[in-house]
Amino acid sequence: xxxxxxxxxxxxxxxxxxxxxxxxxxxxxxxxxxxxxxxxxxxxxxxxxxxxxxxxxxxxxxxxxxxxxxxxxxxxxxxxxxxxxxxxxxxxxxxxxxxxxxxxxxxxxxxxxxxxxxxxxxxxxxxxxxxxxxxxxxxxxxxxxxxxxxxxxxxxxxxxxxxxxxxxxxxxxxxxxxxxxxxxxxxxxxxxxxxxxxxxxxxxxxxxxxxxxxxxxxxxxxxxxxxxxxxxx
Amino acid sequence: xxxxxxxxxxxxxxxxxxxxxxxxxxxxxxxxxxxxxxxxxxxxxxxxxxxxxxxxxxxxxxxxxxxxxxxxxxxxxxxxxxxxxxxxxxxxxxxxxxxxxxxxxxxxxxxxxxxxxxxxxxxxxxxxxxxxxxxxxxxxxxxxxxxxxxxxxxxxxxxxxxxxxxxxxxxxxxxxxxxxxxxxxxxxxxxxxxxxxxxxxxxxxxxxxxxxxxxxxxxxxxxxxxxxxxxxxxxxxxxxxxxxxxxxx
Numbered sequence: 167x168x169x170x171x172x173x174x175x176x177x178x179x180x181x182x183x184x185x186x187x188x189x190x191x192x193x194x195x196x197x198x199x200x201x202x203x204x205x206x207x208x209x210x211x212x213x214x215x216x217x218x219x220x221x222x223x224x225x226x227x228x229x230x231x232x233x234x235x236x237x238x239x240x241x242x243x244x245x246x247x248x249x250x251x252x253x254x255x256x257x258x259x260x261x262x263x264x265x266x267x268x269x270x271x272x273x274x275x276x277x278x279x280x281x282x283x284x285x286x287x288x289x290x291x292x293x294x295x296x297x298x299x300x301x302x303x304x305x306x307x308x309x310x311x312x313x314x315x316x317x318x319x320x321x322x323x324x325x326x327x328x329x330x331x332x333x334x335x336x337x338x339x340x341x342x343x344x345x346x347x348x349x350x351x352x353x354x355x356x357x358x359x360x361x362x363x364x365x366x367x368x369x370x371x372x373x374x375x376x377x378x379x380x381x382x383x384x385x386x387x388x389x390x391x392x393x394x395x396x397x398x399x
Numbered sequence: 400x401x402x403x404x405x406x407x408x409x410x411x412x413x414x415x416x417x418x419x420x421x422x423x424x425x426x427x428x429x430x431x432x433x434x435x436x437x438x439x440x441x442x443x444x445x446x447x448x449x450x451x452x453x454x455x456x457x458x459x460x461x462x463x464x465x466x467x468x469x470x471x472x473x474x475x476x477x478x479x480x481x482x483x484x485x486x487x488x489x490x491x492x493x494x495x496x497x498x499x500x501x502x503x504x505x506x507x508x509x510x511x512x513x514x515x516x517x518x519x520x521x522x523x524x525x526x527x528x529x530x531x532x533x534x535x536x537x538x539x540x541x542x543x544x545x546x547x548x549x550x551x552x553x554x555x556x557x558x559x560x561x562x563x564x565x566x567x568x569x570x571x572x573x574x575x576x577x578x579x580x581x582x583x584x585x586x587x588x589x590x591x592x593x594x595x596x597x598x599x600x601x602x603x604x605x606x607x608x609x610x611x612x613x614x615x616x617x618x619x620x621x622x623x624x625x626x627x628x629x630x631x632x633x634x635x636x637x638x639x640x641x642x643x644x645x646x647x648x
Contacts, residue, residue, distance in 0.1 A: 288532065328527065328532060384436055385434075385436060
């Protein structure tokens, strides 16, 4: 393993990609002992840095090593992603602003808006399973928890879980913490967060009436939910 | 005045002529009936169909073996253990325990709350009951803060098990006329010789009988259980009371 070798085109988890002095770690890689290793199985993509590194060698001057912003970024992308859409060489490294360079959110991060389904409710929290993170349908289902104090922003102590969620509801929530081994911690304490799809007790899909009520169009019975404000598309 | 009809089985279509109509009130369906749009009303349990044309309501009187908690029921619960914020109480054996918050008693603060030991009987109201969560109890009226007879049971006595249908008839406002149960009044009246006792009837099929004299507790408990088990009418209850008072004497 020489330090001048180029990284491989295909990587398996644990495969060494190059030293940290030559590349910056991107998505799908991790740093260990000053060396970059792949974390995922997929194609290796090297993105050129924001600005080209200045001249390094001068005979009469000792120049410091290139600043981290000038190093190319190496990332590993799973094969089902758009391997055909090549990264733009002008190198907006992972800013996510360009459609051609799709950032795959494989794991929910703090601040992501996710869609989840309620599994069960207890007086103190609602246990959910995270299905969609951002625009990406997750392959694995991660479990999350919406605590009773994170259901809404006002009157947190008088929230009743039975009047906010029911098992089977689809909820839009925001990740507030990566949590412990078992659960992410989610919050619906904003107007645009909350129940987006719910089924009534008689089995019909309900329509939102207000921020706390949904109505079954067939029977006319309304049920309490913490409803997400519909966003313009 | 409620009209009693024939016995229905689950899923059996109900004769439309039995469904009451009213010019002003909408039709109200009570326990045991389910409305399938647009027009079907279907029983979900086996029991006797009852209609009340005055209030435009109909329901089914049934006797099941398993108590399913519903909101605003009065129940006799037994404390199993205490956690940091609430007591875990058993409403019926081999079911999920109900939670009774520490502060859900009259005039309870963190410093002056009743300390209840496991095994203590409590007369409580079901504050939350649905199929997704464990039931929750309270011993205080949420609006006024008064106990209204709820709280831990004090005094010498014993709890007896009765069927759910019998407990419901005991809890009716006019149990003698509507429920056909007059045994408690008879025991305290002339047939029973004026026994002194008090009772707490739980909708979950438990009745607590309290009295200073253990003989009275035994008489009342046996009277209730035999009325329930044998399905006695008012005349049978009178004879039963007289027989029990004579036996124990």
